[in-house]
Amino acid sequence: MTMSDQVVDARGLSCPQPVILSRQAVKKLEGAGTVEVLVDTATSRDNVKRAVENVGCQVEIREEGEEFLLTITK
Amino acid sequence: MEGEETIRKITMREKGRTMKKFWSSPWGLVSAGLFVGVFAALLQKWGNPGNMGICVACFERDIAGALGLHRAAVVQYLRPEIMGFVFGALIAAYAFREFKPRVGSAPIVRFVLGFFAMVGALVFLGCPWRALLRLAGGDLNAVVGILGLAAGIGVGVVFMRLGYSLGRTYKTYAAVGWVLPLIMIVLLVLAIFQPKFTENGPIFLSVEGPGSMYAPLAISLAVGMGIGFLAQRTRLCTMGAFRDLMLIRDPHLFWGIVAIAGAALLTNLALGQFNLGFVGQPVAHDNHLWNFAGMMLAGLAFALAGGCPGRQLFMAGEGDGDAGIFVIGMIVGAGFSHNFGMASSPAGPGPWGPVAVIVGLVVCVAIGLTMRQRMD
Numbered sequence: 193m194t195m196s197d198q199v200v201d202a203r204g205l206s207c208p209q210p211v212i213l214s215r216q217a218v219k220k221l222e223g224a225g226t227v228e229v230l231v232d233t234a235t236s237r238d239n240v241k242r243a244v245e246n247v248g249c250q251v252e253i254r255e256e257g258e259e260f261l262l263t264i265t266k
Numbered sequence: 267m268e269g270e271e272t273i274r275k276i277t278m279r280e281k282g283r284t285m286k287k288f289w290s291s292p293w294g295l296v297s298a299g300l301f302v303g304v305f306a307a308l309l310q311k312w313g314n315p316g317n318m319g320i321c322v323a324c325f326e327r328d329i330a331g332a333l334g335l336h337r338a339a340v341v342q343y344l345r346p347e348i349m350g351f352v353f354g355a356l357i358a359a360y361a362f363r364e365f366k367p368r369v370g371s372a373p374i375v376r377f378v379l380g381f382f383a384m385v386g387a388l389v390f391l392g393c394p395w396r397a398l399l400r401l402a403g404g405d406l407n408a409v410v411g412i413l414g415l416a417a418g419i420g421v422g423v424v425f426m427r428l429g430y431s432l433g434r435t436y437k438t439y440a441a442v443g444w445v446l447p448l449i450m451i452v453l454l455v456l457a458i459f460q461p462k463f464t465e466n467g468p469i470f471l472s473v474e475g476p477g478s479m480y481a482p483l484a485i486s487l488a489v490g491m492g493i494g495f496l497a498q499r500t501r502l503c504t505m506g507a508f509r510d511l512m513l514i515r516d517p518h519l520f521w522g523i524v525a526i527a528g529a530a531l532l533t534n535l536a537l538g539q540f541n542l543g544f545v546g547q548p549v550a551h552d553n554h555l556w557n558f559a560g561m562m563l564a565g566l567a568f569a570l571a572g573g574c575p576g577r578q579l580f581m582a583g584e585g586d587g588d589a590g591i592f593v594i595g596m597i598v599g600a601g602f603s604h605n606f607g608m609a610s611s612p613a614g615p616g617p618w619g620p621v622a623v624i625v626g627l628v629v630c631v632a633i634g635l636t637m638r639q640r641m642d
Contacts, residue, residue: 204368206371206432206435207506208509209426233366238290239501242290246516
């Protein structure tokens with residue numbers, strides 16, 4: 193499904209775990225790159241988006257059925 | 267005509283996007299917080315107990331009392347605000363396609379966390395919302411409680427950094443997500459008709475004390491629903507406010523609690539409900555050590571369960587069955603707290619309150635340490 197450098201499956205995890213996992217994945221990128229994060233609640237979607245935008249990343253969100261795929265670009 | 271229809275659809279979609287942006291912005295949280303703060307102070311004016319316009323812990327404790335799960339005669343009433351919280355969140359979740367029935371993330375642990383969260387909150391005499399409302403009413407003991415709350419959440423944050431996790435939830439039947447809302451509907455029916463099931467039995471209703479003080483049912487229910495709706499949209503959470511500040515330096519949720527305290531303070535001043543000091547505060551004691559420790563236990567339990575007691579009700583309204591288990595844990599914990607002399611009174615901590623707080627802290631630390639996933 194992916195061309196990105198890292199994939200985080202945060203489906204079913206409650207806050208703040210999706211945020212922690214996403215930020216760790218972003219941190220692990222050396223230089224620029226992308227991380228894909230899969231979540232299944234709107235709360236997680238918004239929290240992850242805000243948390244990585246706060247550290248200067250860009251986020252693109254795609255709704256896939258009942259899940260959300262966030263593509264984070266550093 | 268077809269062109270007009272398309273334009274109308276696009277305008278509607280744009281409006282929807284703007285609304286969504288508003289809800290997830292700090293302004294959304296501030297407006298939810300203002301609503302809570304103003305109406306909490308007003309509910310007190312309309313009949314609820316002092317500095318207790320809204321208190322999730324106290325109100326669930328009153329519900330436990332009305333059902334006879336404890337027999338403390340002064341705190342027994344089926345509080346419609348609690349039911350309203352769940353209904354409001356349920357309506358918002360359905361309206362915005364966010365009703366997601368889910369369960370399975372260590373439910374029994376969530377029950378235990380709910381239980382001890384209530385034990386701690388009843389040693390302090392209030393949930394985090396009431397701590398803010400007590401502060402806004404001039405009760406300086408609330409400062410001690412809020413410091414304890416922050417300390418407990420801080421311990422929880424350390425566990426989160428070490429990989430603490432209760433595991434994933436799983437999608438389930440819509441009916442599962444409806445269980446707690448249905449329980450709340452039953453409680454509302456009981457609150458409206460107040461039947462007597464046996465002679466000298468439930469439904470119990472206080473004739474004196476905090477349980478005998480309440481705003482009219484319809485008003486309490488309506489305010490509760492309004493709060494539930496706004497809180498579901500904005501994810502208002504007192505525990506999250508402190509957690510996010512400590513864990514990721516994000517003040518987003520903190521705006522909500524600043525708004526609650528600020529709005530309640532101004533409304534209290536306007537209504538003459540402000541009284542500064544430590545002593546003689548309504549439904550409060552001034553034992554600093556156990557105010558701090560009680561709220562520390564509550565804060566740790568909320569942090570490990572992923573939400574303050576209000577937020578657990580809102581998540582239960584969104585279909586989260588595990589949050590529903592936490593709520594039931596709190597109600598059962600309230601029963602035990604009063605039956606076993608663990609709950610405080612205005613005279614000070616109950617005889618078994620301090621021991622219960624220590625046991626609770628040990629249990630929560632054990633949960634935090636033993637339930638970890640490897641984090642690379």
